[in-house]
Amino acid sequence: MYARYGSLVVLAAAALALSAFGTSGQEAERKGIPAPPGHVFKTIISGYEFRSKETRALQDDDLENPGFLAIERAADVWKTAEGSEGKSCMSCHGEAETSMKGVGAAMPKWSERLDKPVNLEQQINICRTEHMKAEPWAFKSQQLTDMTAFVRYQSRGMPVTVKIDGPMSPWFEKGKQIYYTRVGQLDLACASCHEQNNGKFLRADFLSQGQSNGFPTYRLRDQRLIPLHERFEGCMFDVRAVPYTPLSDEFLALELYVAWRGIGLPVETPSVRN
Amino acid sequence: MGAINRRQAFLLGGGFVALTMMPMAANAEPSNDAAELIKKFTGGKEAASGKISLDLPEIAENGNTVPLSLVVDSPMTADNYVKEVLFVADGNPNGGVATLMFSPLSGKAEASIRIRLAQTQNVIAVAKMSDGSLFTERKTVKVTIGGCGG
């Protein structure tokens, strides 16, 4: 009888410890930007603000940030000719610092020719196959992730600006529908965690708003840069759903929608996350 | 037992999560060769506390990449400097983490590295000075496993 109360006291102390931890450090004073009217959030907050101070310190210093190993690799590849046309990225685009400035911040963007949105990974492969006549890089390959990060890095600090009107509109709606649809054995939608429970713990995970402004991001867990669709895949795996395929229409639509949820946030690529 | 009320259910739920974060392993006996590695390094001599400032997060964001910083109080002159510092982790598959070798040319006995911790455990530093004296410091790092993102 008394043993039961004893264990409740231990658990109560533990629960207090948990709630104390949950509100310490990362509380309501999280920095964000005011959302535009009609937006789902009042304040849009980058994933940076949800991570520990040690993790933020890793991102704050370009030498300490492991993502920069990828940036350096891709900077070399940018200048290297490949494919039967004998061209490098530089042959058409010149210095990435100039030509790619702002490009990553506006992705995905509408492609008249393909009649659908196109993201950075896809655009890089379009350039490779059509203009360089080189082999496309596989999704999740180090080369493709490196180059995606390198191009997006040229927009670092610039606000995410993605167009959701005109031909993008049905893709935006599709992305929104995916975001709010519960899936998987665990029956959770993106919104379940990232909209309804950000700033709280899901078991041992501290939930952010699920923004994409830092992608590709260096995940401490994987010790490498992770592209956005791989993270989408991972989240779907985690709720025990069958994930959509990276670079599929579904993930393109979701990428567009999620970019809008983070509109105005500064691009942080290469960011550091858990 | 009967139905538990909402208050009890909340405490049970919250408590369970907290328990996974409590440093249970830290109070348990070390599960690897950490103690032997320390013995080999010290030659069995006692290490005093003090002089070492070991900086590690209280709770690791992720056990695969845990930043560690060390400062050892020493003038770092030719006849009084920190020679070596051993790091071990007592809950990893293997206890060894790194051995740092300083010299008077280091100027300061300071260093930072990033380590992998498989679970909540102690990280122990042992410093060997040029005069043979030994100092030690330890920190417990809570490592949470599972959740959703990994």
Added chain:
Amino acid sequence: MADRPRIKLPKEAKQGEIIQVKTLVSHLMESGQRKDAQGKTIPRKIINKFTCEFNGKPVFACALEPAISANPYIQFDARVDEAGTFKFAWTDDDGTVITAEEKITLKA
């Protein structure tokens, strides 16, 4: 694919000044604990040693174990008594050595 180590230290220092050196190198640091899809253990392959010399004299070194994270980050200090060259070396289990150098001058 050039995988150059990343190194940060000041270009110049006052004589006797203690500077901070930051290094980062790309390496999987395969621990030897992981198993592949078939259940076979992936063999260990890590950088097991790092050394830093200045004008031929040892400044700082470390022996690394699999418990060091991938893309090893090593930060340490160095006292600059004269102008010269820092030489860095990272040794892989398989014997290959990655090297780099950085020069430093004395402030007037």
